[in-house]
Amino acid sequence: MGKYFGTDGVRGRANEELTMEMAIRIGQYLGWYYSQNKKHARILIGKDTRLSGDMFELALAAGATSTGANCFLLGVCPTPAISYLVNKEKFDCGIMVSASHNPYYDNGIKIFNHEGIKMEEELLLQIEDYMDGKTELPLATGDKVGEYVSWEDGMEIYISWLKEIVPVDLSGMKIAVDLANGSAVSSAVETLTALGATVEAINNSPNGININLKAGSTHPEGLQRFVTENECDLGLAFDGDADRLIAVNSDGDLVDGDFILYILGRHLKNVNRLNKNMVVTTVMANLGLYKALDQSKIDYIQTDVGDKYVLEEMQKNNYYLGGEQSGHIIFYENAVTGDGLLTGLKLLECMKDTNKSVQELSEGLFIYPQLLKNVRVKDKNIVLHDEDIQNEIDAVAADLGEDGRILVRPSGTEPLIRVMVEARTDEICEECVDRVCSLINEKGYAAD
Template identity: 75%
Template sequence: MGKYFGTDGVRGRANEGLTLDMSIKIGQYLGWYYGKEKHAKILIGKDTRLSGDMFELGLAAGATSMGAQVYLLGVCPTPAISYLVRKERFDCGIMVSASHNPYYDNGIKCFNHNGEKMEEELLLEVEKYMDGLTDLDLVTGDHIGEYFEWEDGLEIYMSWLKECVPVDLSGMKILCDLANGSATSTVVETLDSLGATVEAISNSPNGININNKCGSTHPEALQRMMREGDYDIGLAFDGDADRLIMVNSDGELCDGDYILYICSRYMKSVNRLNKNMVVTTVMANLGLYKALDANKIDYIQTAVGDKYVFEEMQKNDYYIGGEQSGHIIFLEHEVTGDGLMTALKILEIMKATGKSLQELSEGLFIYPQLLKNVTVKDKNACLESKELQEVVDSVAQDLGDEGRILVRPSGTEPLIRVMVEAKTDELCAEYVKRVTDFLEANNF
């Protein structure tokens, strides 16, 4: 990771950690880089947070000052940018969003011409320009670029989704939590056009209510309404609509592990699970692995981050992978997670099988999980400690086949993360405490 760009773009508090000047510089470099032989063609989208306009226009101003032709998609899901860059042959795409963060944060995610996250080598060159280590000449005269508001883009994206999953949703009652974010631009219209009866909450963005006590990170209101109402399924999206968390008719949460289980079983039953493989991160629940074993479905683990899931899928042509957070990739169709695509896949399975979410989830027992962070002075020295490894090994031995322990460093903070899964919450707490007590007592 570079100075500004992490695994999911640049992110920070608007006009503090992430400034207008930074967005202009990013737009300028990408406009110059892709415009060496012709006018660059760049697509920009945003979510609903207040600072989105500022960063969208900053990126556009920077890119057009280098001669780029910029198309503004407006409020849209991140996966719409990824798809449309490929479909309409843009040189690159940029999404202004801080995903599930509060409204006062924002972020800039960059995609290459294939709709994939931009290469780290190029982002490092962008950072050099942002820091004033590279000089570029602005274009003049008739070489200056223009920007256009592209009204047809979302229609193209939604039409494509329905072509990928042409399911008739007549008779289905769906409750959606749109997080007052990007999902407000596509979800209701798409599901309604497929015949569903759709009701939406958190569907009135005002710039500051995105992710505020709503969406995939705060689904409590959705759960309550599912218990009280008569709905087939509840769908909760995050701020930029690339993740999905489901709620069944009993008000119970079904996260990304449930989605991977349900979809992989169905894909196997219809011979669409390429190489019989599911890609997860190391944070997937032990219960998912046991359930996949029971269904004779293979799996492989990656480091935490959808970037690593995608890399593994792309390298080996695996068709499904994802994270507990509900960021699921269906490689047959897309190169990034897409909450609405995931919802359509689940709805397709419910219609094809005639089963509820509860019935589709049978055979999956999610082990209680506890994660605790411990602040340390030196993450590397801590993880290299033989004494720590002995404590971790003793916990693993006590857990046996009925649990697991994972100790790993934070990627961005001076923290060691201790995660335990066991058959009860009490056992999780006991085993996590054994490790965290050791860390705190030894003052690494």
């Protein structure tokens, strides 16, 4: 990771950690970089619904046009729409203005290359050098100055594509959607309705400051109540930029990414579409998922936390299904990024094809109780290389045996050590996590 760009772009509080000037310079570098060998590069820009989205959208466009690019403004859209359209419509790159599940006062800038994949590290580091004034760029003059236009056709192309790749007839199904007052307002209801479903929407009135506010995939409690009170067949909860999904079954129970990987992994295997019989997960997937996949004779592989790493593994070996517990699910046969609406459609297609409820499709998966505690420390590396702490981690793992596991890892963005235990009961989880956290404190590694 660089100085500004993390695993999911630049992100921070609008006009504090992330400023308009930073956005202008990002736009300028991309406009110059892609216009070197042509008169005008073509850059696609989208945003979610947060208040500062307009400011950053126009700052990026101003920067890019000043160095020769033409910018196409997609407006409010899901992040996966940018990923798909950049590739489909032959843009040079795409930019999404969003801070995903963060509160409205944060914002972020994600950059995609011409294939719709998150931008390569090498180019991001070059952009950072320009942001820091280490390099200079010529501005466009005369007829080389770019322009920007609103691209109204973009969302229609994206929605049409979704309906083409999952042409499921949803007639007779009642579906509740929690749009998180975010990007999903641009596509979810329209797409599901066009496929024949009766759709009930909540948190579908964005005002710039209510995105993710007690809503969406990080706060699904309201959707759980709504599904049961209104006797819906399924609930779909999106995050702010609609690239991930948490579902709710008709009993009001949560169906997270682990459940979705299990359900769709088995379904794809049954219809001979699970390439190489493999499901890609991160190390944070629940132990119960692995045991259930074993029972279903489905192979799996683990990556570091982050959909970026899941995609890299899928690209390398042409695996079709992968994702995270948080609801980032990638269908590599169709897309190169997580897409909440595509995930929901695939889940509904599975229900229709099998004529089964999500509860029935989930049979055979026992989710182990999980406890995660963060310890703020002075130095993550010293903690992880302490022999006593490593010995205690090994001892906990031995005590848990095959009925649990412990995972201790550093945060990628904060001075934290994350201690996670899965076991048969909550009490065992608590005891095992405390053994490691207490030792970190006893040895004086915890920050004040």
